[in-house]
Amino acid sequence: MQMIKFISCPDGLIEKDILKDTITYFADKDGFKIKKLEYNFVDLSKMQSLNNNFLNHKNDTDIITFDYSEGKTIIAEVFISIEMMRDNAQKYVQNVDNECIRLISHGLFHCLGYKDKLSEEKEIMRKKEEEFIFAVSRETNQDV
Helix, strand or coil: CCEEEEECCCCCCCCHHHHHHHHHHHHHHCCCEEEEEEEEEECHHHHHHHHHHHHCCCCCCCEEEEECCECCEEEEEEEEEHHHHHHHHHHCCCCHHHHHHHHHHHHHHHHCCCCCCCHHHHHHHHHHHHHHHHHHHHHHHHCC
């Protein structure tokens, strides 16, 4: 049974049902099934603690994905920094909803095997994120 959860997501930020459908669509498209995918929205201190304790990084980050997937079955926990999400939206002249959707897709795409260390990988990741945002936007606008 598939489970996609959004934990401590700020109220009114996202359309959870549309996001769940879009997440499932993109996973299916790459040949994956979702068993358990949790998106945890956390404050900056929690994110810093996770980053330091589990990744041994001292820098701030907007998202951390813990991928426990087995083959083509996704099992993962994604942590999103609410403060950094808002800061990035402002920095990149983006609304907070789209930045949130971008981060949600980013976590998913890591579970699907996409990387973002090299410039070519980042370019592919950004294209996938834009495709995801467009798909969510298209679905959201149909509901209006």
